[in-house]
Amino acid sequence: MAGVPLRIVAVSELVTTEVALVDLVDRLLERGVVLAGGAMISVAGVELIELRLNIVLASADALERARERAR
Amino acid sequence: MTLLVRAIVRAADAERAAADGLVPVRADRIAALVSRRASTPTATEEELRAHDAITRSVHDAAPSLPSRFGDAFVDEDALAAALRAREATLAAELDRIGERVELTVTLRWRQQQPPHEPATPLSGRAFLESRAVRERERQRAEQIVARLVEHLTCERAFVRSRPCPRDGLAAIVAILSTRDAVAALREDIASFGERSSEVVAEIHGPLPPFSFVS
Numbered sequence: 001m002a003g004v005p006l007r008i009v010a011v012s013e014l015v016t017t018e019v020a021l022v023d024l025v026d027r028l029l030e031r032g033v034v035l036a037g038g039a040m041i042s043v044a045g046v047e048l049i050e051l052r053l054n055i056v057l058a059s060a061d062a063l064e065r066a067r068e069r070a071r
Numbered sequence: 072m073t074l075l076v077r078a079i080v081r082a083a084d085a086e087r088a089a090a091d092g093l094v095p096v097r098a099d100r101i102a103a104l105v106s107r108r109a110s111t112p113t114a115t116e117e118e119l120r121a122h123d124a125i126t127r128s129v130h131d132a133a134p135s136l137p138s139r140f141g142d143a144f145v146d147e148d149a150l151a152a153a154l155r156a157r158e159a160t161l162a163a164e165l166d167r168i169g170e171r172v173e174l175t176v177t178l179r180w181r182q183q184q185p186p187h188e189p190a191t192p193l194s195g196r197a198f199l200e201s202r203a204v205r206e207r208e209r210q211r212a213e214q215i216v217a218r219l220v221e222h223l224t225c226e227r228a229f230v231r232s233r234p235c236p237r238d239g240l241a242a243i244v245a246i247l248s249t250r251d252a253v254a255a256l257r258e259d260i261a262s263f264g265e266r267s268s269e270v271v272a273e274i275h276g277p278l279p280p281f282s283f284v285s
Contacts, residue, residue, distance in 0.1 A: 023177070023275060024119045026236070026243065031281040032126075032139035033079055033161070035103070035153040 074105040074150055075112055076142040077125045078279070079161050081169075084133035091125055096147050098154040100162045103138075104129055105150065114140060130279035134169030136161060137279035164284060171247050172277035176260055178215060178241040178270040184208055186238050209234045212241040215270055219244060222263045223256060231282050241270050245282035253277050 074096065080088045085095035085102035093104040106125070112118055119140060126137040144150040154161070193201060212234035220230050229247040236243050248256050257274055264272025 021116055021119070022237075023175070024116075024123055027175070027278070027281050028119050028122055028140040029114065030139070031284070032137045033076075033142070033284045034139050035076060035142050035150070035157065036144070 072146070073108045073111055074144045074147065075108050076138040076144070076150070077104045077106060077122065078129040078138055079103055079136040079154075079165065080129065080133050081162075081165055084135075088129045088133035088135065090128055090132065093125070093129070096150045096154070098151060098158045101154060101158055101165065103150055103154055104135075105144075108143075112141065112143060126279050126281075130172070134165055135279060136164055136169060136284045137281050139281075160285070168247060168280050168283050170249075171280055171283075172250055172253060173280045173282055174246045174248060174253065174256055174260070174274060174276040175278060175282070176219070176244040176246065177273040177275070178212070178219070178244065178264075179239060179273065180241050181267075181269060181271060184239070205235070208241075211269070215267070216242050216244055219260070219263050219272075223259050225252070225256065229283075247280055247283050248277070250277065 074094075077093060078088075079101055080095075082097050082100055082102045085097060085104065089095050089104050092106065094107060095102040096105055122140045126135070129135045130137065144153070213232075216232045216234065223230075223246070225246060225248060230244060232242050232244040234242045246256060253276075260272050260274050264270065
């Protein structure tokens with residue numbers, strides 16, 4: 001994948017600063033054009049999980065049902 | 072080296088819009104305006120405020136589609152390939168909404184509502200009652216948004232809303248507008264908030280059309 005992983009600091013650190021920052025987080029991390037980026041959730045300097053901004057998240061059984069339909 | 076994408080513009084506008092050290096990376100009809108970074112970006116407050124200021128500056132200079140923060144590429148070839156893959160869609164979006172601006176309206180409840188996430192675990196019955204209260208709050212919020220939209224002199228198709236996005240908020244409403252209609256819209260929204268006994272209306276913008284791009 002072409003995108004570079006992006007580290008994101010824990011959201012709680014962002015939302016406690018001021019209301020305007022909450023609005024920024026809402027707008028800048030949830031909306032806007034995405035070409036192929038990725039994001040890394042990081043808490044206290046420990047990288048926990050990598051998110052791809054252009055993937056579809058689904059539960060395991062939803063994926064299983066989709067696989068069954070494809071057969 | 073990392074390329075952090077800030078906005079998409081028409082190729083013809085790329086040089087004019089590329090202020091603040093931005094570099095254009097071109098496909099045929101469109102271009103991405105990027106910041107060259109030495110390392111992988113982190114979503115700190117400083118970075119988010121910088122991205123907000125840059126996307127606004129670009130949109131003031133030329134029609135643009137703002138990027139979500141964090142859209143990053145390892146080199147220009149990878150970015151140009153991603154641009155070409157979506158070029159037709161993005162060019163059409165630039166034509167459709169690139170020159171418009173977004174007003175964001177935060178509708179805040181005048182009276183305190185129950186928290187969305189209770190501090191202590193609930194019994195089964197209390198959980199269901201809590202869900203019912205939240206559902207009634209969501210329905211009230213949707214009715215308020217509908218009244219706001221009726222109150223405005225804009226097309227319903229150019230409004231997007233999220234009811235009850237977090238504690239204390241009835242809704243966040245994004246309105247797409249032409250620049251010359253912004254002043255009238257702001258007056259309409261302010262008068263709606265002043266008349267409402269249920270919510271206070273906070274207006275943000277004009278902003279690039281973050282809520283209307285795909």
